[in-house]
Amino acid sequence: AQTVTQSQPEMSVQEAETVTLSCTYDTSESDYYLFWYKQPPSRQMILVIRQEAYKQQNATENRFSVNFQKAAKSFSLKISDSQLGDAAMYFCAYKGTNAGGTSYGKLTFGQGTILTVHP
Amino acid sequence: EPEVTQTPSHQVTQMGQEVILRCVPISNHLYFYWYRQILGQKVEFLVSFYNNEISEKSEIFDDQFSVERPDGSNFTLKIRSTKLEDSAMYFCASRELASDTQYFGPGTRLTVL
Numbered sequence: 169a170q171t172v173t174q175s176q177p178e179m180s181v182q183e184a185e186t187v188t189l190s191c192t193y194d195t196s197e198s199d200y201y202l203f204w205y206k207q208p209p210s211r212q213m214i215l216v217i218r219q220e221a222y223k224q225q226n227a228t229e230n231r232f233s234v235n236f237q238k239a240a241k242s243f244s245l246k247i248s249d250s251q252l253g254d255a256a257m258y259f260c261a262y263k264g265t266n267a268g269g270t271s272y273g274k275l276t277f278g279q280g281t282i283l284t285v286h287p
Numbered sequence: 288e289p290e291v292t293q294t295p296s297h298q299v300t301q302m303g304q305e306v307i308l309r310c311v312p313i314s315n316h317l318y319f320y321w322y323r324q325i326l327g328q329k330v331e332f333l334v335s336f337y338n339n340e341i342s343e344k345s346e347i348f349d350d351q352f353s354v355e356r357p358d359g360s361n362f363t364l365k366i367r368s369t370k371l372e373d374s375a376m377y378f379c380a381s382r383e384l385a386s387d388t389q390y391f392g393p394g395t396r397l398t399v400l
């Protein structure tokens with residue numbers, strides 16, 4: 169079974185600085201998808217960024233980028249120019265492919281990292 | 288921008304009672320999911336639904352749980368006889384046929400007393 173591990177329960181960053189959130193995963197599949205979701209105090213789950221495992225290029229969305237290391241099974245999120253609105257719980261999530269019918273699209277989540285942004 | 292909606296936002300019920308949580312997925316999406324998050328814990332998969340049937344379910348999704356798409360828009364999660372440990376945030380999500388990205392609703396907070 170796939171597992172996702174976020175080893176940092178809490179992180180903090182100064183406004184305008186850069187912070188990196190770590191995520192590792194375990195899988196025997198060669199093709200899969202990885203996601204970062206943000207959960208603010210409202211508890212809504214908001215997609216931040218996604219990465220297809222077959223793409224070597226790291227995904228980028230404005231101030232958010234990932235460092236995807238497939239061999240190391242690592243998928244970290246970098247937030248540049250941090251803003252107060254970035255404060256939230258961040259979840260790393262894994263989705264396998266439909267190959268073999270063992271994973272029909274379900275997401276497996278890590279434990280989450282609480283990010284605090286200091287003004 | 289289209290979004291997933293869920294009702295109610297907060298449901299309080301007595302242990303042993305039945306509850307139905309409702310979701311309206313994004314209109315052109317064909318895959319539907321329920322997840323739950325016990326307070327302070329990670330989000331856990333419950334069930335996926337496609338083509339009017341369950342495509343996958345977790346060990347959490349036992350006989351007390353059921354899902355239904357009663358019409359062309361709603362997707363419901365029923366808990367037949369609630370337990371204290373069912374208290375959690377329940378999220379509905381949906382995705383398009385050709386996409387791997389799931390979009391989540393705002394969640395329903397279920398409190399079982």
